[in-house]
Amino acid sequence: MVHELTQVPDNTAVRTALWRALHLRVDAPPHVVEDEIGLRLAAPGADWRARPDMDPQATSGFRASIVARARFVEDLVAEQADRGVTQYVVLGAGLDTFAQRRPKLAARLRIFEIDQPGTQAWKRRRLAELGYGVPDRLHLVPVDFEASEDWLDKLVAAGFDASSPAVVVSTGVTVYLAKDTTSATLRRVAGLAPGSTLAMTFMLPVDLLDGDDRPGLRTSEEGAQASGTPFVSFYTPPEMLALAREAGLAQARHLSGASLAERYFTGRTDGLRPSSGEDWLLATT
DSSP states (O other): OEETTTTEEOHHHHHHHHHHHHHHHHSOSSOSOOOOHHHHHHOOOTTGGGSGGGOTTTTHHHHHHHHHHHHHHHHHHHHHHHTTOOEEEEETOTTOOHHHHOHHHHTTSEEEEEEOHHHHHHHHHHHHHTTOOOOTTEEEEEOOGGGTOOHHHHHHHTTOOTTSOOEEEEOSOGGGSOHHHHHHHHHHHHTSOTTOEEEEEEEOOGGGSOGGGHHHHHHHHHHHHHTTOOOOOOOOHHHHHHHHHHTTOOEEEEEOHHHHHHHHHTTOSSOOOOOSSEEEEEEEO
16 A cells, blocks of 8 residues: 555555565575565665664564565466466555566566555556566556455456456455455455466464464554554454355365465574464465
8 A cells, every 4th residue: 555645655565575675684595585676666765774673583573474475475476377377466566576576487477466546656656766667567457445446347457367367366465454355355356267376365363373473463463553554354264264165265275374484494593483473365266
């Protein structure tokens, strides 16, 4: 999201981009994902690392979760591209930089980034200023969710082929939306062409988190409330699976955040590991 009057990205989008960059600055190799383009887009100023939410120790679990999330999405998109899927949709794209960081893979895809109109106008301008531009394969699709605009209609108008399968990804979004809104999104995805894949994150209720992670979630929740982007919806895994199946996604499964920790952080000697709290819904049509 972007605040329309000031045309700057919201705190959550910026923080996510900065954590990806901080991973390269403070964590030892091997890096789970390499992304400093988001930092360049955000242009937070020379003192960005002095921000309280950039403290390397205090925020290590959140930072690890963000880079694990990005890496999992990239691996999924690459896997689906190898299977012949040529459309990739990002719901709530924010400062996503996949198209700029993975040009060879992106060249095999038509990428559709959906977000609020202010966000997309700002991002289009910043990509031009940094010399990236918006190539033909990348479509920045503005959707005013607050005005109840239908993102799928907008997607098709932007050139999306509804008769061909796609990878649809939504990360860090459902916590800010009413459950009815997420249900509507799931119904839309269920109607996509056979062979489409959805990967969507959701936040667990605090009592399902590891004990050490609960204070961090409460702090994040307070910060989100104070910045005008409050947390709205939490889901248990059975609840999210039920929501998906009710929407018509019969082939839905749960992937725990812990499984990504095992996949991407096993064997590290620096103790870097994602905090608990964010799990995944995976579904196919």
